[in-house]
């Protein structure tokens with residue numbers, strides 16, 4: 285083919301953009317389950333570009349080739365859609381980003397876009413960094429941000445060490461996130477964003493998002509919400525006015541545990557006091573095309589497809605996990621060896637009422653099983669064993685099915701003791717502040733039959749009645765061969 289000039293490609297792109305817009309209109313009319321099953325990948329696209337493959341292919345390719353110099357020039361000038369180079373974009377990443385953007389905006393007409401990242405932590409970094417820039421008209425201002433103190437351990441380190449300590453960007457901590465006055469008092473003209481985790485991991489802290497959004501926007505600053513624990517099946521903060529959502533897709537979204545990943549999903553035309561119009565207009569595209577292009581924290585195509593594949597049944601699996609968790613929480617609540625159970629789904633939880641205002645199983649009203657709006661509270665809970673830290677360790681060591689691991693969001697039940705794992709770095713004082721006593725076990729309930737989860741909890745708790753448990757020897761366990769060697773050497 286003879287070169288036909290750059291406009292040939294630009295015209296073709298316009299044509300395809302039109303088709304894409306029509307297709308998106310069709311997709312947006314569908315229910316949540318349908319969108320999670322099919323995402324933005326259509327039969328038309330499969331036949332035109334992917335040899336009919338009914339599943340989104342994994343494009344394990346670094347880069348894209350162009351027909352001629354004109355096409356390359358148009359692509360690299362961002363004049364036509366392109367994926368160019370997999371540090372920035374890639375078709376497999378694009379399929380994941382497309383579906384996550386739709387799910388976070390579901391049930392509203394909020395326009396959204398998404399940038400998938402290599403981890404939840406890089407999603408948080410990508411979401412907050414563009415706001416932490418000095419104003420050329422006030423270059424000496426000391427910047428700050430207001431964020432809940434109850435956040436995931438990694439987030440705590442990123443905010444406290446990487447920003448506050450190392451760069452002198454002040455983290456103003458909201459201790460009682462349920463008290464809107466506390467948020468209000470911390471904001472001033474140098475506040476760049478407001479950040480909260482809801483529910484928080486592991487403490488299940490919660491705040492009144494509607495009020496926080498109203499407050500932030502009255503100051504012209506954005507609200508960023510980490511909604512990893514809820515997932516879009518239970519809470520879609522963008523549809524309630526938040527500006528940006530971050531997800532660790534390593535957790536419930538990829539419940540199989542097949543990979544680490546994260547996502548930033550933002551509304552178009554967000555609120556910010558930073559003078560950067562392109563950023564505000566389409567934050568998801570902006571970070572993808574510019575800061576993340578330059579810093580390189582985006583997701584790999586393989587992990588993108590792993591996450592995509594696992595998200596297809598998000599609503600039904602979160603429903604199942606949530607129901608299992610409530611069953612387990614109710615059981616433990618009446619157990620003689622348990623001091624306290626913390627789960628937002630229990631009526632006696634101090635934040636139950638507030639959580640019930642926000643956490644609904646999406647589309648339950650059109651689900652023939654329910655036919656009405658039903659609350660669901662996710663699969664993160666914790667319980668305190670009667671006695672000291674040793675009692676909790678003994679119970680923990682007695683589990684045979686529930687995995688002892690610092691993980692959550694899995695299809696398999698997983699437990700951890702935060703005081704000696706995820707929160708050991710914080711020290712005893714820090715743990716007291718966060719209400720993480722040594723006898724607390726965090727449990728993330730999986731998709732097993734609840735009877736079997738309860739049987740295993742019982743097995744652990746029976747240790748406190750003097751029952752023995754069995755610890756496999758590193759000498760004989762197949763997967764532990766390397767640790768057995770380490771011990772011998």
Ligand SMILES: *Cc1c(COP(=O)(O)O)cnc(C)c1O
Pocket residue numbers: 403404405406436438439481484485510512513532533534535544545546
């Ligand atoms: C795990 C987690 C993160 C960090 O995600 P990674 O994918 O592990 O980097 C952030 N926020 C919450 C609430 C988490 O549970």
